[in-house]
Amino acid sequence: MRYFYVLIIIAMLCVTVPLSAGYRELFEKEFLSKPWSSEILEESACVECHTSDAMPPELRSIPQEWQLSWHYQNDVSCDDCHGGDSTDATMSMSHKRGFAGTPKYTEVPEQCGKCHLGILEHYVESGHGKALKETGDGPNCVTCHGSHNIQKVSIDIINAQRCSKCHSYDRAKMMKQALFLTDEKIEKIEEALLILKSKGVYPEKEEKRLFDTQAKFRTLFHTIDVTRVKNETDHYTKQLDSIEEDVGNTFDHLAFRRKFSTFLMLIFAGSWIVASLLSKSYKD
Numbered sequence: 001m002r003y004f005y006v007l008i009i010i011a012m013l014c015v016t017v018p019l020s021a022g023y024r025e026l027f028e029k030e031f032l033s034k035p036w037s038s039e040i041l042e043e044s045a046c047v048e049c050h051t052s053d054a055m056p057p058e059l060r061s062i063p064q065e066w067q068l069s070w071h072y073q074n075d076v077s078c079d080d081c082h083g084g085d086s087t088d089a090t091m092s093m094s095h096k097r098g099f100a101g102t103p104k105y106t107e108v109p110e111q112c113g114k115c116h117l118g119i120l121e122h123y124v125e126s127g128h129g130k131a132l133k134e135t136g137d138g139p140n141c142v143t144c145h146g147s148h149n150i151q152k153v154s155i156d157i158i159n160a161q162r163c164s165k166c167h168s169y170d171r172a173k174m175m176k177q178a179l180f181l182t183d184e185k186i187e188k189i190e191e192a193l194l195i196l197k198s199k200g201v202y203p204e205k206e207e208k209r210l211f212d213t214q215a216k217f218r219t220l221f222h223t224i225d226v227t228r229v230k231n232e233t234d235h236y237t238k239q240l241d242s243i244e245e246d247v248g249n250t251f252d253h254l255a256f257r258r259k260f261s262t263f264l265m266l267i268f269a270g271s272w273i274v275a276s277l278l279s280k281s282y283k284d
């Protein structure tokens with residue numbers, strides 16, 4: 001009789017060990033991929049001095065704004081944009097340590113474009129970039145995104161207040177309409193991925209594909225070329241449809257796995273009852 005129990009336990013282990021190993025791996029991946037797993041450990045001299053009483057009050061709010069930004073969460077700090085040395089308070093703002101100061105209005109795109117290469121490329125060729133270069137009248141990156149409080153983007157950046165300062169809002173509105181459906185699809189998949197994560201599944205492949213696709217698509221706006229955006233929409237819709245399908249399959253798979261574990265539990269409970277009945281009848 002004892003062998004019977006041992007067999008059941010071994011059978012249970014065989015089924016559950018691979019499942020739980022999978023989960024541990026998923027958990028570790030999930031944990032390590034969080035931006036806060038690489039928290040900024042060293043205090044930055046820039047932040048320390050710029051929050052101190054030494055600072056003119058009108059500049060003191062900058063570090064706070066930055067701490068609420070998407071850049072802060074992704075470890076982009078003062079010296080990444082302004083240059084300088086964040087580890088040495090006495091030499092921080094020395095030109096010898098690469099400090100570049102506050103960029104002029106026309107220099108901002110170069111500063112941001114050090115990291116956002118593809119966007120800079122589109123921007124420089126656009127009506128906005130050309131106007132900035134030729135007459136200084138075009139909007140720069142900060143006009144639309146801000147500098148210290150930069151957040152994740154959405155097409156709501158395109159609004160009448162911001163886009164009718166220099167020309168009629170009609171052109172801006174046409175661009176917003178051209179982006180709308182694809183943008184909505186991206187957001188829908190993002191939400192689905194969040195739901196999967198809340199259920200303990202880490203859809204790494206789909207997440208990476210979505211990131212790549214949306215990063216490419218969202219640079220497209222900077223051409224401010226409505227015809228081009230319309231022409232390329234088909235290509236992005238196809239890619240997003242394929243990601244959406246894979247995410248849908250993962251949901252189906254998840255439902256199956258839940259049913260499967262209920263099934264296993266029922267079998268276990270069933271065997272337990274049979275076993276205890278048998279052992280009882282032996283004793284009797």
Ligand code: HEC
Nearest residue numbers: 046047050059062063066076077078081102103108142147
């Ligand atoms: C993403 C790039 C970026 C980061 C990160 C950044 N800055 Fe700036 N900063 C800029 C730009 C662009 C300007 C000029 C445009 C403006 O004032 O908005 C600027 C302007 C400034 C100014 C001048 C403001 C004024 O009104 O004269 C100060 C001071 C400053 N930054 C300090 C900091 C400090 C301190 C940090 C870190 C807590 C920081 N910056 C992080 C891009 C950045």
Ligand code: HEC
Nearest residue numbers: 045046049054078079082083084085086089092093101102
């Ligand atoms: C020991 C204090 C101290 C440290 C450390 C420090 N700053 Fe400053 N910073 C100041 C003060 C004070 C001002 C205002 C000067 C003024 O108004 O003329 C300033 C002004 C600035 C400005 C705007 C004026 C300009 O020259 O363009 C920027 C940008 C800036 N700091 C960035 C930085 C960065 C980036 C770091 C770190 C690499 C840093 N600071 C470290 C004290 C400091």
Ligand code: HEC
Nearest residue numbers: 074076080081111112114115141142145147150151152153
């Ligand atoms: C040192 C590199 C670096 C510099 C310089 C930099 N960024 Fe970024 N930026 C990043 C990283 C890293 C992220 C986070 C990854 C992402 O979301 O693409 C990011 C994210 C962003 C986002 C949000 C993108 C999203 O996913 O919705 C915007 C908007 C942005 N940056 C604008 C700017 C602007 C404007 C400037 C110049 C004032 C600038 N960046 C300068 C590295 C940089």
Ligand code: HEC
Nearest residue numbers: 127128131137138139157158162163165166171172175224
């Ligand atoms: C600082 C001024 C300024 C702001 C703010 C501004 N634009 Fe422009 N925009 C221009 C200039 C300058 C041109 C090029 C000259 C022209 O075609 O009139 C232009 C042209 C355009 C064009 C036409 C491009 C073409 O090739 O036909 C579109 C579309 C456009 N802007 C969209 C926007 C959107 C969307 C916003 C808001 C997110 C915006 N603009 C904000 C200055 C601005």
Ligand code: HEC
Nearest residue numbers: 109112116120123139140141144153154155157215218221
């Ligand atoms: C006229 C306004 C405007 C200007 C100027 C502008 N942007 Fe944008 N930016 C937008 C809008 C609107 C979006 C969102 C487009 C979408 O959702 O498809 C965006 C998206 C982005 C993104 C997100 C891309 C991603 O991976 O999700 C980054 C990063 C960015 N811009 C950086 C920059 C930089 C750097 C510059 C300067 C070279 C710049 N932007 C100039 C309006 C602007």
